[in-house]
Amino acid sequence: MVTTFQRAYPPTQPAPGLAYWFPFRGTELLVREQGQELSLALCNAADMAIFEPQAALYIGTLGGIPCMTCEVGSESALPQDWKLLGLRALFGCFEDAAYEAARYAWQILYWQRNSRYCPYCSHPMGELFESWGRKCPNCGYIGYPPVIPAILVLVHNGDQVLLAHQPGWGKRYSILAGFVEPGETLEECVKREVREEVNIEIDDVTYVASQPWPFPTQLMIGFTARYVSGEIHPDQQELDHAAWFRFDDLPELPAPLSLSYQIIKTWVDTQTAGAHT
Numbered sequence: 001m002v003t004t005f006q007r008a009y010p011p012t013q014p015a016p017g018l019a020y021w022f023p024f025r026g027t028e029l030l031v032r033e034q035g036q037e038l039s040l041a042l043c044n045a046a047d048m049a050i051f052e053p054q055a056a057l058y059i060g061t062l063g064g065i066p067c068m069t070c071e072v073g074s075e076s077a078l079p080q081d082w083k084l085l086g087l088r089a090l091f092g093c094f095e096d097a098a099y100e101a102a103r104y105a106w107q108i109l110y111w112q113r114n115s116r117y118c119p120y121c122s123h124p125m126g127e128l129f130e131s132w133g134r135k136c137p138n139c140g141y142i143g144y145p146p147v148i149p150a151i152l153v154l155v156h157n158g159d160q161v162l163l164a165h166q167p168g169w170g171k172r173y174s175i176l177a178g179f180v181e182p183g184e185t186l187e188e189c190v191k192r193e194v195r196e197e198v199n200i201e202i203d204d205v206t207y208v209a210s211q212p213w214p215f216p217t218q219l220m221i222g223f224t225a226r227y228v229s230g231e232i233h234p235d236q237q238e239l240d241h242a243a244w245f246r247f248d249d250l251p252e253l254p255a256p257l258s259l260s261y262q263i264i265k266t267w268v269d270t271q272t273a274g275a276h277t
């Protein structure tokens, strides 16, 4: 049976006893390390006391076992067999549902940390029933954990793909990306970003997949699009190079954990299969 992560919302409390713990120090998650093997902390609240956890939150269940998250003190030394790692480094180390729980834990902690005071009147925020949202008891403002949408787009032209390079990326190239602006659809955003970044026109904007990118609160939404017209002129504010690359002659690509890489890989596989038929 596939393990699932089921979310819970305040003020629900877990059954007492063993729980998976997602303790964060800054942006890093505290995990068990036995030999080469990394695992989530499965223990009682009392076992976590050595890390001086602050305000533990119940975030749901993983395979029926409660999941707790908390911030841990920055001073305490780590006992043997414990390790702090960022979410990027932990990609692929746990099964999908456990990684989903870790992403959720981090974003809920991030929200709790950044929503203590009302952004309008600075009054301490109160809780909202059965939600991570918060409400200002003074002016009535309501806020929820943010999710910031950003698009990725692979522009293809026959057997060529448009890849771009930003200063500071080393040898690595990637597909185009950008944040969704207020008041536009995702398809409009894709066309605008391509126009702004390389000054070409596209069509057939097609959704591929999405990926939460908790650094800190983005949701990447991936598309492909077909080149229609125009010559590539990279926006010098963002890119120092952009060009067409044949599917079998690509530069260095983003890390495999990223949705950008997965979209490029899927397109390349399709081209390769086509070339062999």
Ligand SMILES: [Zn+2]
Residues within 6 Å of the ligand: 118, 119, 120, 121, 122, 123, 136, 137, 138, 139, 140, 141
């Ligand atoms: Zn207020």
